Amino acid sequence: MSFATCDICDANEDKIATHELAVIPPIFMRFGNVTRFSGQAVTLKVFEDNVLVRSTLETPGNGRVLVIDGGGSFRCALVGGNLAALGEKNGWSGIIVHGCIRDVDEINACNIGVRAMAPMPLRSSKHGGGMKDLRINIAGIAIHPGDWIYADADGVVVARHALV
Numbered sequence: 001m002s003f004a005t006c007d008i009c010d011a012n013e014d015k016i017a018t019h020e021l022a023v024i025p026p027i028f029m030r031f032g033n034v035t036r037f038s039g040q041a042v043t044l045k046v047f048e049d050n051v052l053v054r055s056t057l058e059t060p061g062n063g064r065v066l067v068i069d070g071g072g073s074f075r076c077a078l079v080g081g082n083l084a085a086l087g088e089k090n091g092w093s094g095i096i097v098h099g100c101i102r103d104v105d106e107i108n109a110c111n112i113g114v115r116a117m118a119p120m121p122l123r124s125s126k127h128g129g130g131m132k133d134l135r136i137n138i139a140g141i142a143i144h145p146g147d148w149i150y151a152d153a154d155g156v157v158v159a160r161h162a163l164v
Contacts, residue, residue: 003038003163004152005023005151005152005154008021008159009023009157011163012159012163020160021159022158023157024138024139025139025140027117029116029117030113030114030153031084031104031116032094032107032108032110033109033110034093034094035113035152036151037065037093037094037149037151038065038093038148038164039061039063039064039065039092039148040064041067041144041145042065042067042133043067043132043134044056044067044069044130046130046131047070047073048070048075049126049127049128050077050078050083050124051128051129052129052131052132053066054086057083057090058090061090061092062091064093065092065093065094065096065151066087066095066096067096068099069098069138070097070100072099073099073100074118074120075120076122076123076125077100077101077103078101079107079114080101080107081106081110082106084101084103084106084114087110088110088111092112093112094113094149095114095115096115096151096156097115097116098117098138098139100117101119102120102123113151115151141158144160148163150163150164
């Protein structure tokens, strides 16, 4: 896959004004062995509970990107090495966590792209809460199920339609 988020932004400035294209503010760190990834978004809204994250990553990813609105919590990790490996095995192209991850060395060994706010060694709870396939908001940017996510070393952009 060959794209650059800078080129996407430059070629689609008109879509930024109409909110068909948005750039997530630079709040994420890069993890995983894949630095450039893209795909349609599958959205989750969870808070300090990753049961829904696991059950989603257990399904075929088909090149999609799992976008997790974890409320920006720094109190526990929502994704660790086992879940990143599960995502890789099941064909997810990337995972974006508005929150924390753990097992950084394990995640960095996986052939999947991961963006998260920070590492945190404490695991999440396992109560089974959360919602799937809904509009979420990360750092002021709305992300709908099916939106296109493009991530590389320069950042993460969200488009209503495929751009590359």
